[in-house]
Amino acid sequence: MTDTDTPFRGVYPAMTTPFAGDSIDHELLRSDAQRLERAGVDGLVPVGSTGESATLSHDEHVEVVETVVDAVDIPVIAGAGSNATHEALDLARRSADAGADGLLLISPYYNKPEPAGMEAHYRTIADGVDLPQIVYNVPSRTGRNIDVETTVSLAEHGNIVGYKAASGDFGQISEIIERTRDEAFAVLSGDDALTLPMLSIGAAGTISVSANVEPERTCELVESALSGDYGRARELQFELGPLFRALFAETNPIPVKAAMEHRGYGPDGLRLPLSELSDENREELAAVLDELEGGA
Numbered sequence: 001m002t003d004t005d006t007p008f009r010g011v012y013p014a015m016t017t018p019f020a021g022d023s024i025d026h027e028l029l030r031s032d033a034q035r036l037e038r039a040g041v042d043g044l045v046p047v048g049s050t051g052e053s054a055t056l057s058h059d060e061h062v063e064v065v066e067t068v069v070d071a072v073d074i075p076v077i078a079g080a081g082s083n084a085t086h087e088a089l090d091l092a093r094r095s096a097d098a099g100a101d102g103l104l105l106i107s108p109y110y111n112k113p114e115p116a117g118m119e120a121h122y123r124t125i126a127d128g129v130d131l132p133q134i135v136y137n138v139p140s141r142t143g144r145n146i147d148v149e150t151t152v153s154l155a156e157h158g159n160i161v162g163y164k165a166a167s168g169d170f171g172q173i174s175e176i177i178e179r180t181r182d183e184a185f186a187v188l189s190g191d192d193a194l195t196l197p198m199l200s201i202g203a204a205g206t207i208s209v210s211a212n213v214e215p216e217r218t219c220e221l222v223e224s225a226l227s228g229d230y231g232r233a234r235e236l237q238f239e240l241g242p243l244f245r246a247l248f249a250e251t252n253p254i255p256v257k258a259a260m261e262h263r264g265y266g267p268d269g270l271r272l273p274l275s276e277l278s279d280e281n282r283e284e285l286a287a288v289l290d291e292l293e294g295g296a
Contacts, residue, residue, distance in 0.1 A: 007132050007161035008102070008186040009204045009226070010042030011219045012077060013211035014050035016253050016260065017064060019269040024060055026067045028266045033071040035265070039215035044068055045207050048079035048104055049141060050253045055271040062094045069099035077207075081106030081136065085121045092129040102132040104164060104207070109142035115150045126159040134162035134207075138190060148175050155185040164207050165198065166190030177202040192218075193244045196237045199225040209247055210240060213259045214292060243292060246285045250277060258282055262289050 013036050018028040033044055046068045047053045047061050056064070065078045078100035082088035085108070092103050108121055126133055135154055137146040145167060154160045163180075165173045165187055177187050177198075186204035189195040195206045199222065211218040221236035247255045254270065258277040261268040262285070268276065277285070 007184055008043070008077075008134065008188060011040075011205060011211050011215070011222050012043045012045050012188070012207045013041055013215060014048045014207050014209055015044055015046045015068070016212060016257055017047070017051040017056065018266045019271065020267075021269075022271070024056075024064060025266070026063070029064065029067050030071040032265060033068045036212070036215055037072045037074050040219045041074065041211060041215055042205065042219075043075035043077055043101070044072060045077045045079065045104055048136075048207075049106070049138070050209055050212075050256065051079060052253065052271055052274070053079050055274075058091060058094070061091060062098050065095050065098040065100055075101040077102040077104050077134065079104045079106070081108075083108040083111050085124050088121070089125050089128050092125050092131075092133075096129050096131050100131065102134065102162075103129065104134045104136050106136045106138065107142050107144060107146050109144070112142075112144045115147055118144070118146060119150050119153060122154050122160060123157060126154075126157045130159060132161045133159050134164050134186075134188065135160060136164040136166070136190065138164075138166040140166075140168075145169075145172075148172055148179070151176050152179045155180045155183045160185075162186040162188060162204075164188050164190040165194075165203075168194070170194070170197065173198060173203075174201055192247070193241070196221065196225055196233055199233070200230070209252055209256050210243055212256055212265075213247075213263060213289070214240060214243060217292075239292070242288045246281070246288045249281045249284070255281065255285055259285055259289055262286055263293075 018025040078095035080091040080095045080103045139145040189198045189206040192210045224233040257268040
């Protein structure tokens with residue numbers, strides 16, 4: 001799924017971080033990365049929000065990146081954001097030193113910068129670390145939207161080459177694709193349910209939660225759409241639709257970790273303040289997973 005004009009293209013699972021008690025299970029992390037690589041994904045994204053980065057120390061964060069980089073031969077895009085610019089810059093530099101091929105940078109959360117501060121934040125990191133960088137817009141988590149003008153301006157920077165769209169605002173996403181289509185700039189879906197409609201208007205791929213559980217189907221869906229086979233892509237969208245909904249019945253990554261346990265990929269342990277999936281949602285998720293496995 002490579003394309004010389006597009007810096008990121010295809011399927012990039014937003015990886016979970018497995019725990020053994022309160023410690024990171026690096027052996028399981030390595031095997032999970034290799035499982036996903038064998039499934040045909042285009043790259044991996046450890047230590048994002050799905051990887052519970054908010055509850056990892058900086059040293060743990062870097063150790064996860066090192067483990068994933070060492071485990072696979074596909075690109076590794078490390079989550080490296082923070083709501084303090086100096087902290088995000090430090091994490092970005094340490095992730096680069098750990099061997100990351102790119103960076104995923106969540107927008108500053110809680111302190112809610114104005115557009116000028118938002119742009120200065122990203123430009124500071126892009127100026128300080130010479131790696132391809134993806135701006136991550138998820139206002140439901142951060143409390144602040146990265147507006148179109150800021151995104152288009154950031155796309156002019158040589159190191160800012162992507163945008164993970166998880167705002168749910170399809171009009172905004174469409175305008176960003178429209179206004180950056182002549183740049184070496186990839187818009188990636190950050191919402192599994194919207195991946196296919198985003199691909200239809202020019203998105204380049206997805207940073208996906210569901211790809212942890214159904215990597216082959218997710219890759220086929222994206223590849224079908226990118227190659228113009230929207231009939232097959234729609235079939236896969238409808239097959240995976242129940243999974244998309246089940247994986248967001250509670251706060252991510254609570255359901256996806258339960259799904260991975262159900263499939264035998266490891267325990268569903270989470271760090272507080274995240275709690276286990278409710279019994280009702282666990283039963284519904286198991287039914288969806290069993291249906292998918294039966295139809296594989």
